[in-house]
Amino acid sequence: MMGMDKKIKINISIAGKSYPMTVDVANEELYRVAAKRLNETIAEFNRVPQFGSEDRLAMAALRYSILSLTSERNSALGDEDVEELEAITKLISNYVKA
Numbered sequence: 001m002m003g004m005d006k007k008i009k010i011n012i013s014i015a016g017k018s019y020p021m022t023v024d025v026a027n028e029e030l031y032r033v034a035a036k037r038l039n040e041t042i043a044e045f046n047r048v049p050q051f052g053s054e055d056r057l058a059m060a061a062l063r064y065s066i067l068s069l070t071s072e073r074n075s076a077l078g079d080e081d082v083e084e085l086e087a088i089t090k091l092i093s094n095y096v097k098a
Helices: 025-047 053-075 079-097
Strands: 007-014 017-024
Touching: 007 025, 017 025, 025 053
Parallel strands: none
Antiparallel strands: 007 017
């Protein structure tokens, strides 16, 4: 039934800034894990001294955009593509075992 989803107010911290939002209870963990991973990715770019906070955020956004596009493309593969990839994987496995 519509309207049965319970909402919860949460605060997500990204790059040291808090963002209040209202989400479905069922999605709370998803939001928290996503924010944690994003913060970890941003922290990786702290090693680049010339990057400011906007640069780190931009690079993190780029990384996740690439992951998203890769996932979309992979899910769009047809049966023939999957069979070909499986055959290639098998060839590589056999080569590594030899």
